[in-house]
Amino acid sequence: xxxxLKRYTSENxxxxxxxxxxxxxxxxxxxxxxxxxxxDIAEQLGISRTPIREVIARLKEExxxxxxxxxxxxxxxxxxxxxxxxxxxxxTLERELxxxxxxxxxxxxxxxxxxxxxxxxxxxxxxxxxxxFHELDKAFHYLIFKGAQKEHVWGAITRLSTHYNRIRLLxxxxxxxxxxxxxxxxxxxxxxxxxxxxxxPMIDEHILAPTKQWYKLYQDDSEFNHYFDNAYKSxxxx
Amino acid sequence: xxxxLKRYTSENxxxxxxxxxxxxxxxxxxxxxxxxxxxDIAEQLGISRTPIREVIARLKEExxxxxxxxxxxxxxxxxxxxxxxxxxxxxTLERELxxxxxxxxxxxxxxxxxxxxxxxxxxxxxxxxxxxFHELDKAFHYLIFKGAQKEHVWGAITRLSTHYNRIRLLxxxxxxxxxxxxxxxxxxxxxxxxxxxxxxPMIDEHILAPTKQWYKLYQDDSEFNHYFDNAYKSxxxx
DNA sequence: CTTATTACACTTGTATACTAGCATACACGT
DNA sequence: ACGTGTATGCTAGTATACAAGTGTAATAAG
Numbered sequence: 392x393x394x395x396l397k398r399y400t401s402e403n404x405x406x407x408x409x410x411x412x413x414x415x416x417x418x419x420x421x422x423x424x425x426x427x428x429x430x431d432i433a434e435q436l437g438i439s440r441t442p443i444r445e446v447i448a449r450l451k452e453e454x455x456x457x458x459x460x461x462x463x464x465x466x467x468x469x470x471x472x473x474x475x476x477x478x479x480x481x482x483t484l485e486r487e488l489x490x491x492x493x494x495x496x497x498x499x500x501x502x503x504x505x506x507x508x509x510x511x512x513x514x515x516x517x518x519x520x521x522x523x524f525h526e527l528d529k530a531f532h533y534l535i536f537k538g539a540q541k542e543h544v545w546g547a548i549t550r551l552s553t554h555y556n557r558i559r560l561l562x563x564x565x566x567x568x569x570x571x572x573x574x575x576x577x578x579x580x581x582x583x584x585x586x587x588x589x590x591x592p593m594i595d596e597h598i599l600a601p602t603k604q605w606y607k608l609y610q611d612d613s614e615f616n617h618y619f620d621n622a623y624k625s626x627x628x629x
Numbered sequence: 630x631x632x633x634l635k636r637y638t639s640e641n642x643x644x645x646x647x648x649x650x651x652x653x654x655x656x657x658x659x660x661x662x663x664x665x666x667x668x669d670i671a672e673q674l675g676i677s678r679t680p681i682r683e684v685i686a687r688l689k690e691e692x693x694x695x696x697x698x699x700x701x702x703x704x705x706x707x708x709x710x711x712x713x714x715x716x717x718x719x720x721t722l723e724r725e726l727x728x729x730x731x732x733x734x735x736x737x738x739x740x741x742x743x744x745x746x747x748x749x750x751x752x753x754x755x756x757x758x759x760x761x762f763h764e765l766d767k768a769f770h771y772l773i774f775k776g777a778q779k780e781h782v783w784g785a786i787t788r789l790s791t792h793y794n795r796i797r798l799l800x801x802x803x804x805x806x807x808x809x810x811x812x813x814x815x816x817x818x819x820x821x822x823x824x825x826x827x828x829x830p831m832i833d834e835h836i837l838a839p840t841k842q843w844y845k846l847y848q849d850d851s852e853f854n855h856y857f858d859n860a861y862k863s864x865x866x867x
Numbered sequence: 868c869t870t871a872t873t874a875c876a877c878t879t880g881t882a883t884a885c886t887a888g889c890a891t892a893c894a895c896g897t
Numbered sequence: 898a899c900g901t902g903t904a905t906g907c908t909a910g911t912a913t914a915c916a917a918g919t920g921t922a923a924t925a926a927g
Binding site for chain 2: 909
């Protein structure tokens, strides 16, 4: 049998559109509450409505858009309820995951985690943007799930964290890069030294504590008040 | 070939198709590995391909179908990796949730839980089907999440549990209705009496323990061997 | 001026024709 | 008997026309 070159599958219009629109929403380029038009997007991307509609169906699943038939499609406003549930889910699962990682974690992924730390440090020194650091942060946490062979769990968290991640981006200060970087170093150290007893305080500090300032963000009458939607909405059951 | 249901209300064609096809897959009426055709489904449901395509896009997100362009769409085989991650997620989140429920739980939902118990008992006496009991089981666990105001978390678990629920259905014996019913009673009692210390053993017994027999199901050369897919597949990165 | 009505522009929902790529069968040449 | 080209029928991907409902603004009636 002969081995031949494999061509990178040129992605189709649908996946391209998904990446593009989702990115626009997650970076707040498309603002919470803003109406979006299938036709508009289709024209901007130079494709037809059909793939756009399938993209919107996906985004709807992730609570990123709300569709009202015969009226319009809107970027969802940030729902505190969804933020809270995402925080709960992340904290709970990542806490358990770190405990697993303390028992057993592959060396190669641990190495990648350390490499990620170096990249973060580099970006910090270079005064990188919030957006850039957020990307590295995501990649860092993903690596932990990958190491524990829980990639799909990470995917589920990601889908649930759309509102959580937007509010993080909104609160620019967050906890400073420096602080987050310091905590990431602690996480790696915990895994490396199998210091299981340090897991709980770490989660409390790294995930739960920072959220408190975000609550202020939507409870106060801030400049971003119109980005939030306090009405409770049940998810679709089907 | 596939056989499908008939529609009740004049709901959205897309939502109708989604319910129908998903149900067919989850009940194993559409078998793991089986090819499905957009045109075929469209004709059986008496609608066009467009809404069907949007349905398939959703099912793909839930790991229920795999689409190969220009080739075909197939019901996913059961992936042990996905089962394991679903069990991990359910056990971890429900454990934490029960602890929350022990601290605070609304009376009206607690009442609904007790009503659900009675329905389950009734169904047990009437020798209901596996399918019927599974429905009640789902509704029971959902109520707990609703009571703790974590409905979206339940939704996330549901999306991740498609393979887990199929393997449950496959292992007919499961742990008998009687056993499950007994454990559901214990759960209600734990919430009712705020017996926080009993949560951990309950989770171990009700969720973690029963899974062990399922692993045999796909590891052995059983009659259902061709329903399983042991190849590891990473989720789509977005 | 106020109020009711109507026309219209806009949205998403649906159906359908067409495009492009893969897999199989089969004929053909070696 | 075997490998190769090719016709053909299948698939999902896409574009587009049309249907049906909504909100709004112009318009007519009071």
